[in-house]
Amino acid sequence: MSKKSLVFLLIPFLLFSAAFSASADKKEERLWEDEIVYSLMVDRFNNGDNSNDEGVDLSDPANKFQGGDFRGIIQKLDYLKDMGFTTIMLSPVFKNEENGFHGEWVNDFYETDPHFGTVDELRELVNEAHNKDMKIMFEFVTTHVGQNHPWTKDPSKKDWFKTEAMDSDNKWLNGLPQLDLNNREVQRYLIDAAKWWIGETGVDGFSLSGIDQAPIEFWEDFSAAVKEQNDHFYLTGTASEGTEDLKKYQEAGIAGVVDSALTKPLRDSYSIIDVSSKSLMDVWEKNSAVYPDPQSLGALFDDRNSTRYTKDMVDKKQYPGARWKLALFYLYTQPEVPVVFYGTEIAVNGDLPPDNVPVMNFRADEELMEFIGRVGIIRQEQKALSRGDMELLYEKDGMLVFKREYEGETVVVAINNTTKDQTVVIPSEKIENDKELRGLFASDLVKSENGNYKIVVDREMMEVYKLADKAGYNVPFIFSIFAVFIVFGLFMYFAWKRGKKRNPYE
Template sequence: MSKKYLVFLLVPFLLFSAAFSASADKKEERLWEDEIVYSLLVDRFNNGDNSNDEGVDLSDPANKFQGGDFKGIIQQLDYLKDMGFTTIMLSPIFQNEENGFHGEWVNDFYKTDPHFGTIEELNELVEEAHKKDMKVMFEFVTTHVGANHPWTKDPAKNDWFKNEGMPSDNEWLKGLPQLDLNNEEVKSYLIDAAKWWIEETGIDGYSLSGLDQAPIGFWEDFAAAVKGKNDSFYLTGTVAEGTSEDLGKYQEAGIKGVVDSSLSKTLRDSYSKIDVPSESLLEKWEKNTEMYPEPQSLVALFDDKNSTRFTKDIVDNKQYPGARWKLALFYLYTQPEVPVVFYGSEIAVNGDLAPDNVPLMNFRADEELMEFIGKIGMIRQEQKALSRGNMELLYEKDGMLVFKREYEGETVVAAINNTTSDQTVVIPADKIGDDKELRGQFASDLVKSKNGEYKIVINREMMEVYKLADKVGYNVPFIASIFVVFIVFGLFMYVAWRRGKNRNPYEQR
């Protein structure tokens, strides 16, 4: 076979390969709305370096360090990646006073706590996470310092503090020296420190507590400064529970990821037991669309270091944690706000308030829930309608919930059966799109429109998320083209072999 014929045969393959490569190289920018966040306490996650274990006492988790560090997190990056998490949110990493394992007793804003590791090891964590296309952020403390911080002993800094101690139900924070964020020197110091950490480590975001304890001008200047270093820098933040002020102003100030703390109780009440109506979840979303400029950027979570564990609610209600967590997480991953999962949720950690809610992580647990999280995480990443789309209720009755998400022509339908019996729901086709089909992304279910309606059947305590698509049968032209390619390639190989054999003088002897 001549070279020109060989080239003729190879051209289609080369063109296909080039087109595929170009498509793969074109990568859409990842927005904050696209993230799936894993939140952890550095000290309670994984001990990767025994050399920094001074003061560690595993018998006293209420008061002592337990050994977790940056190297330990690096060792578990694949563990987090496999579960579909795209961002890791760390507890405060600053040097703390003695036994400040939680990071709240800040003693120096420009040093890492030696129990967690060096700044070089923090850099390594950020670099290794970035190699895996994961982002890293940590909680940046702005409202308080440790009881014995050097500033508290400096008369020149008396006006850096409010007269009253830190108000909080959390014993870690209660009564700590409270910074006056109206003071321009305090603001400048904290903003300079925030910029310094970005420059030194390449960190991707900050979590900020006590948004309501600072004037809005402080957050406007803080957000502008850090985004001046990195315009895609992530900022999330919390307000005190029960705050009734206009929370949309924090998004307008530049903090997109305001934690939707009012949603947490609704989530827990809805999924810690069975046969519970779900209207309140959709009502929360409707209110958020009115209150916030960017409701999809809000943060949704079940629990954190300041709350009891969601598993405690489940156990108190005499329910099985595995099934409850699956339904709860499925809703968390299919609703519009950015999902944040607190470490240990993947093994259904139980616990009351600290230290019960922040145990040392156990990596030798049943992997069933981890695999479930990985699967729904992959679906959320693949379907942009789940991370960026709007939300519309299609059906709800006593815990059987069906809703629609739409984004740029894509439609996804989620169905969650939080009831004690199998459910059949009929959705009019004009609510979704007629003469189409719903293709299950989770359990591979398929529902075709028939007589102007879709009949969705979901077993008890099960769920499915569907992608709306055109009805299709077998794609005969495509299948035929595949066979033609293989036949042509086979003929080419046969002819090449025959010509090679005829030219081989050893085989002709």
């Protein structure tokens, strides 16, 4: 056989290999609903640069800076990526007044706080995150400024403020000068500042608090302006507790409106065992009927303005490790974008601020971190979990089974938040007949038998299944393997024969 003949024999396999590699390398555009967000307070995360520690007092965490900075976050990017996080949400980075470690006492909208680092270092953080296929967002304050902001002493800016100060249970916010977001000059200033930060740092998004304090026309203009800078710029937002109709903000361009209606059911459903999860399904049914894009809503257990979710578990005398795993498993398999507050991975406890924002401890048990990483990978790999719809299949006293579907892909999630092992029989017509459910988390396998799927989950355990054809012999694959061996054997044989002709005495 000539070399030319061998080449023609190998061409189909080379083409197959090239096509496979090309399809594997082709990356689908990442949407906001594909993100997994880690929210952190810059000052309390990691101190990477001691040269900016002026005013740091480790003996007074309730009132003073603790040293966290942009350099410290850069040093921990791999730590966050290994846990599966794709977006990092920073607390406000603007220059603050003395002891404004939380970022709320804004003194200058065009400077970073020197305790955190420079604008150049923030740009470096963004670039380093992008190199790791991660995104950076930060909270863009729009509702207030610090008590001593230069505007408060400028008579020409008097109408930039409301007559009443901020009224909040949070001592960081209460009594602060409140911006009048109906004032067109204030609106233009904030929009210009937002565009400046995008241009200077390449940041990927903003989180906007108190979105219900501004007219909807402002958010339409704000959204249009930032998306002129970056088509894929992300906007998330929170509204005051009790706000009912958040649909208009999503329609105005704030896709990631935080689903405040979900937080209490989330906390109540998994802070204790043997509790119904029905309220979670009720929230989703309502959201899917109201919002134009319900998968883009943000779902969270706690943030820097609330008590820690671990406190609920401790107050109810529950072991936080098991409770957190069940809670996070639901958070990562439900439709909305998971937003995880820093310290969750070590089950940080704490009351209202500032008790809830301690300096991060990286020398903790890694079990929960590894768990977060595993479920994070599953969510990233299964588009049905980030983009799919949701259908309840079974719920009773904490045993929950639901289905997620997206473009022909189906996953089934089972969470057993009860004190007993549970068996649930799901009729095939609710999933699909003559298939099998392959466990992605605990490697369980459930085949359809007699028109049913029999799902068995141990107490306080969970599983997410991928619907697939029943396992059998993959004839095309087996044939291709044999063909490769045959071609290789022929090549070796003719090479040996050619060698014999050259040296007949061997």
